[in-house]
Amino acid sequence: MNNPTAKASIEKLETYKPNFGKSKISNLIRLSANEGALGTSLNAIKALNSFTHNLNRYPPQVSDDLINAIANRYSLDYKKIILGNGSDELISIITQAFLEPTDEAIYTEFGFLQFPQAISVSGAKGVVARDVNFTANVDNILSKINTKTKLIFLANANNPTGTFISKEEVIRLHKSIPSNILLVYDAAYSEFIINNDYIDGSSLVDKHDNVIMLRTFSKLHGLASLRLGWGYCSEYILSNLMKVRGPFSVNTAAMLAGIAALEDIQFQENSVAHNLEWMPWFEKELKLLKLDFQTSVTNFLLIKFPDEIFNNAQSAVKFLAERGILVRGMDAYGLPNYLRVSIGNEEENITFIKQLKSFLDN
Numbered sequence: 108m109n110n111p112t113a114k115a116s117i118e119k120l121e122t123y124k125p126n127f128g129k130s131k132i133s134n135l136i137r138l139s140a141n142e143g144a145l146g147t148s149l150n151a152i153k154a155l156n157s158f159t160h161n162l163n164r165y166p167p168q169v170s171d172d173l174i175n176a177i178a179n180r181y182s183l184d185y186k187k188i189i190l191g192n193g194s195d196e197l198i199s200i201i202t203q204a205f206l207e208p209t210d211e212a213i214y215t216e217f218g219f220l221q222f223p224q225a226i227s228v229s230g231a232k233g234v235v236a237r238d239v240n241f242t243a244n245v246d247n248i249l250s251k252i253n254t255k256t257k258l259i260f261l262a263n264a265n266n267p268t269g270t271f272i273s274k275e276e277v278i279r280l281h282k283s284i285p286s287n288i289l290l291v292y293d294a295a296y297s298e299f300i301i302n303n304d305y306i307d308g309s310s311l312v313d314k315h316d317n318v319i320m321l322r323t324f325s326k327l328h329g330l331a332s333l334r335l336g337w338g339y340c341s342e343y344i345l346s347n348l349m350k351v352r353g354p355f356s357v358n359t360a361a362m363l364a365g366i367a368a369l370e371d372i373q374f375q376e377n378s379v380a381h382n383l384e385w386m387p388w389f390e391k392e393l394k395l396l397k398l399d400f401q402t403s404v405t406n407f408l409l410i411k412f413p414d415e416i417f418n419n420a421q422s423a424v425k426f427l428a429e430r431g432i433l434v435r436g437m438d439a440y441g442l443p444n445y446l447r448v449s450i451g452n453e454e455e456n457i458t459f460i461k462q463l464k465s466f467l468d469n
């Protein structure tokens with residue numbers, strides 16, 4: 108008797124493994140997932156603490172309160188906002204709603220790994236556009252477009268490289284693609300970025316119907332565990348995504364905490380200031396350690412280890428984990444000699460650099 112078989116496109120796929128790292132040490136320093144360095148807004152924690160009744164009730168399918176809070180905070184059109192169970196869910200439902208198995212979807216060489224994963228799950232063909240200097244390259248993306256291209260994923264700024272392309276380049280990209288191609292512009296780290304030549308993509312969405320901007324509460328707002336993300340897109344795109352999204356995929360706790368986190372402007376400003384204070388410190392310390400890294404506008408850094416020493420980055424990940432510090436090895440991105448570290452709090456950052464130095468001295 109034959110057993111049921113999964114779709115061919117699923118059978119050949121590997122499960123996506125976030126790989127936050129492992130350590131036997133109980134008091135861990137976790138710098139492996141680009142989470143917020145300052146924890147969570149007390150406002151959000153208070154909202155969660157008072158959420159003790161109606162646990163037996165389903166959440167609303169759509170939280171108008173949270174959507175209005177997002178629209179107010181970022182001066183956006185509430186009719187174009189869709190909520191998701193993390194932006195990961197939105198990435199996934201975009202591919203399900205828009206990609207036919209005969210379609211192609213472009214993603215960038217060192218782009219966020221969920222993009223090729225979601226494309227493969229949909230059954231469509233993923234097409235890689237080479238980066239230049241660990242940065243997405245508009246010409247390389249454009250060169251991959253053909254009549255089968257349906258969608259382009261661009262994380263700006265990108266994880267794990269920490270690099271971004273300028274407003275001018277984003278606009279050039281958008282202008283050069285046919286209007287039937289959907290540009291998925293993932294701005295997960297936008298709140299950290301203060302550069303004048305950066306855009307988060309919302310202005311493109313306001314003017315054009317073939318762009319969706321993705322955002323998350325997992326990074327700046329420190330709510331990764333509640334799984335809350337949102338998208339900004341035309342009402343046509345939104346209504347089609349809602350047909351695929353689970354009706355109750357965003358839970359009530361996430362809705363309450365999300366609203367409270369958005370109101371806590373001080374926490375958001377402190378988090379951005381913390382990042383801006385520690386990023387140059389990391390850069391200085393890494394230079395002292397003679398390690399190469401990508402200049403990053405995000406809350407993490409991609410560090411390169413000297414090639415000469417065999418398996419250097421992987422040994423560093425292990426060495427650090429044994430001392431209770433989790434960082435992310437980059438093998439899955441095809442960069443075995445690199446590691447990615449998130450900016451943590453003061454004590455975590457100092458401990459990380461101290462232990463990294465001790466690894467390199469060994």
Ligand SMILES: Cc1ncc(COP(=O)(O)O)c(C=O)c1O
Pocket residue numbers: 140141192193194195196219262264265266293295322323324325331334335336
């Ligand atoms: C570029 C990018 N997009 C999306 C996500 C996923 O965010 P969420 O926690 O909202 O699913 C991440 C998380 O690391 C990310 O780096």
